[in-house]
Amino acid sequence: MIQRVHDLAQPLLESQGLELVLADLVLEDGRRILRIxxxxxxxxxxxxxxxxxxxxxxxxxxxxxxxxQYSLEVSSPGINRPLVKPWDFERFAGETVRVRTRIPIDGQRNFRGELLGITEGMVHIKLEEKTAAISFGEIHSARLCRD
Structure with missing residues (x-):
């Protein structure tokens, strides 16, 4: 269903000069919410x-x-914007990010550091003492850290 939402939204987004960062259908307090x-x-x-x-x-x-029944909520992604598409990891290179992986990498699932970009499907993050290379497909969630 979310893919259908993306497909339906795309022409309207383009006509208004907007970018769809994330769409999600969630259940909160017994209410269904389509968040965009x-x-x-x-x-x-x-x-x-x-x-x-x-x-x-x-x-x-x-x-x-x-x-x-559902509610439609449309908002800004906020200052700690989620990174969802491969292009996001290139666009926000140089920013501090938080990344959580689906499975542990070298015994760790949470990474925080400077986003260096993405090459050949690998997201590169400069940590305190090393650089981590994480497959885009192994990322559970990622967002900017601006606070």
Missing amino acids: FLDKPGGITLDDCVRFAKEFGYLLDIHINIPG
Whole structure:
């Protein structure tokens, strides 16, 4: 279903100059929530989120049958933005990141350091005393550390 949300959103995102950072359907306190995080060069505004939510809500109602009642939430990814696509790991090279892997690498699953980029599917992070090379496919979650 999330792939269908991505596909439906793409033309609208492009027309508004926005980027879909992450879409997720979650259950919180018995409520289903479709969360969409958007960004754009220079940062996303509240008006951007409101405009997208209004137009995308109509598209969802027409084209995707999400079973049951749900809420649509559209927002900024925040300062600690998630890194989801391979391009994110290139775009934010030089920033401090937190990465959690699916399985331990050298006995560790959590890494924090300077993102050096991605080459041939390997994400490179400069740690205190060494550089870690983590396969993009082994990353469970990653986000910027700006706080």
